[in-house]
Amino acid sequence: MPADLFCWGTTLLYAAVGRAPFPDEERLAHDAADLGPLEGDLRRLVADCLAARPTERPPAGEALLRLIGHSGVLDAILPAAPDGERSPATPTGPFRPPGSRRRRSGVALAAAGTALALVCGGTAYALTPGEAGRTARQVVPPVTVSSSAASSTAASPAGARTAAARASVDAGPGLRRWERPDDPVILTGYHAAADGETPAAYVRLPGGGFEAVGGDTVLTAVSPGGGRLAVLNSLFVAESDHQTIAITDRRTGERFTVAGLAPPYLTQGPQWSRDGNRLLLTVLHWNNEATVQAGFLVIDAVTRRARFTQTANDEDIRAYKALPESLRPVGFFRWTPDGTEVYTRYLTPEQGSGTRFWDLSGRVLRSMHWTGHAVGSGDGFSPSGRLLATTGCASSLATCLWDVATGRRVATVPGAKGGGVITWYDEEHLIVSEPAGAGRERAVVVDLKGREGRTLAEVRTGRKGLAQFSFTPR
Template sequence: MTDLAPLRADDPSHVGAYELLGRVGEGGQGSVFLGASPSGERVAVKLLRQSPGTDRPTGPVPDPLLREIEILRRVAPFCTAQVVETGMLGAQPYIVSEYVQGPTLQQVVDTEGPLRDARLRRLAVGTMTALSAIHRAGVVHRDFKPSNVLLGRDGPRVIDFGIARALDAAATGSGVVGTPPYMAPEQFESAPVGPSADLFAWGSTMVFAATGKPPFGRDSLPAVVNRILHRDPDLGDLDGDLRDLVEECLSKDPGRRPTAKDALLLLLGARERRPDGDLLTAGTAVASGAPEAAVVPGAPPARRGRRGTLLAGVAVAVALLSGGVVYTMIRGSVPDDAEVSASPSPAVIREVTAVPAAPAREIRLPELKTRLHESPGDPIHITSYMHLRKDVSDSFAREAKDEKFQSIGPYQEPLVSPDGAWTAVLPWIKASTPGPRDSIRLIKRATGQEFLVHTVSKPTANYNPYWSSDGRRVLLTTYDRALGTRQVLGFVVVDVATARATVVSVDTKGIGDFPFMWAPGESTVAVRFPSGSGAGLRLFDLRGKTVRTIPSVGEPSSSENTFSPAGKQFVTLCPDRIATACLWDTATGRRRATIPVPVASTLIGWYNDAHVILLDRTRDPRRVVAVNTEGKVVRVLAEIPADELGGGGGRFVPRYTRTGH
């Protein structure tokens, strides 16, 4: 999408909430416009041809075409232009998608000649990644061709997927849907058209990219169709494993063509099958030219306390840089409708102060020597974790049915909601996030259905996710990755019911890189800020306005919410004593207790309202323990070998969900 023509006299000025700025192009399916959202973000708006025989606006029962195009929003944005909205303009359907700046593959080959070497390889991987994502959502492209591949700055993007199927579903008659030089034999024979037809079109498109012409020619339609049905393809000088794969994709028999997932495995050189999310992330990274290394470009750095104690960051990026362990314990049923005030009262819930008497069971995790000690009465349980290694970093989430940990792909930070209904997945290698905005995935655990929510525009990025106690919202911290200090800019609240994000900017002068956390009542958020005697807390409402400041309380944990489950107190490293943790009254800001802790320890957060959690580094294996207000260990939650906290065994990064026991 490069050239922009002015709007015509009969063009609408707006489609839905989007202002049309100019014409990008026009084809058999409809017209494409450059649009602007109410917030000023550029989008592509495709106004489709009116459905045959349809002259009415949409009603309670949607048009068949509208039903089809609504399905397109399921496709995850791996090397595709993400569909953000669909609707009707009178009787004319429209699709709003991410705007990708760049020429089409057709334009590049026609003007610059065929692609070679690494550029061709990236194209093959990127487009196959896109087809894998499209097929995974239950969609068939049906019109894959060079003009439907955009070559953006961050790699190839596939567009217009599923529109041919939608138009065919809405049509009153039957006919050939597609572009003949790139169509599969079954599309000319009234046979069922499935994902394998896209593999045939992909093979033809790769031949065009490598040679400048499609494998069955582009002269008269009868001649092209005859060659597709009866002749072998002309692959030109295409060679190596790419030639072998293309030849397999161009088989006349749909059953002999590989699936998109198997083809992507071959292109990536994988020796074993991997989960879909793993493959799609890896494919996107290769297509964009990003190095496949376990590094976090622009991630917020770890922070050290004033006594040198390492405070592990909540974001996986922080854990990578700090070598620390990350724990997130998500609080249970706290009302989220409390009024905002200058001195908010903490929410009142049933406080739990006892430690379960039931014996703990030992849990071992795949490829790890770490031992977890879990009791049915624990108020927190590990529901996801990451295993960060030099070669690859895997992420796992606990299944809702059998409670087994299943991989959800590399370079992701998973977080299960308190009610167990959702898993939020935040990418922490932002180069693998396609498009101009950062995003978070919401996965419905019962069905596997996924929703992608865009958040902030790059180069700003989100880290440090926290679920609200009712599982309805996710809080993220926004960082400016362009600044060397990784300055916090504000926060984002993601609403699960609407799959929308609210971006809030705040005056964060002096905050540095500490994350936001939910404050008691969850109508405010809190963040650490410098004060005269070390550090304090500052509370903001959900519009970004400062509502309260609690000065000189010492360093809170940067890896977990500093407020207790009931919200009546919070914990910090004491500002005036070494090897102590301080408990503070939330309402008054006064000190309640001082807890002795080992010098070589990390403050994690709360076990329940009477016990805090520490990572004791005085022995090997390291111990994650719950201690009472006298500093006595009352519960060992995990034993982690020292080398699995940053040595040769990688880093074990567990995530806890609070169950409300």
């Protein structure tokens, strides 16, 4: 049990260094254990066991597996060396920055930005390092539902379908939504300022309704069908020496955590594969000079293992920093429909935006330099997998739809100022986010000619004007 692990961590630390983890009131007040000379994986495990909140401590079984190297394991794949041989995976534990490595010139830097961007339904905002520290201290820890708590509210995805059948007004804090039982997608999460001031992250409960899981830097993702929930704090640096991703099986209430990456790496943009078994995150290399897309992290929820595939090495990062700021866009990695590849935005030789596809080992498969870049905070592919939605292809306010098999554009969807594509509704419609008056944002269904249909949801944005909708296939 979590309480037992707190005692275990205290005992182990005392045996190692001869003192208690909180030798003074100041450390106790700030939950800052003195871990002394402990290093590496053991230091991180003891720190997790001494967390102030029981729900943040790992279960006993997970702690045991971490001790022997079988839980929260983070493998890494680095860019290929000049001779084409791939570097070996790093040892178990949070990935640490590698030394400078070279690779084939054909593998270009995918994309990144000069500030850490949180993509919110087509809107992005930047956080400076100073702001990051202040924000992170106010954020509720990534996991707010323990295994036992989750089991009391857990229900099958069918329960969420029943709740969705009831069109509702004021259906959650700061939220109004209108849903039908035959909708192919449902709203499973959103960011909003329910009080008109302070943004927070909300996630849909399996039995209906929404609950807050943290501040506006907490990211959530519900898998297709509603079976799994992933939660992480995108700005963890003020609270821990590595990022932690918590995954809950909403059918059983079982929860586990994966020890992720250590600074200067951050992960963003969580997206589940269509089968709901693997979580994809974009890895950013962050410092005061620039934020560079460094690769992607895949967490297998079945095996409980994670793998970091690095797509930009030190040489790429230096080349990226030499670019004008206007040529440093932010892009997230996204799954292809069959889950065998990922794709992201990249800078073309013509200094435009294109779409690049990678296999899961980090090898570039193909590039579509003429498409612009993928849009949306959700799945960019249509339900059939035939069409990919991009922007930057015709005008700044248009969305282009491409037949991936042929590379031909099949439709151009007009956009509106202040709006942005979130994801697909069905094969013939998109969901877009757009302003809905002062301090409000709404998600609307549009057809492939840009004609608006139903409003699905509306949230309060507060003074920052930020909102994010997450829609998930039923």
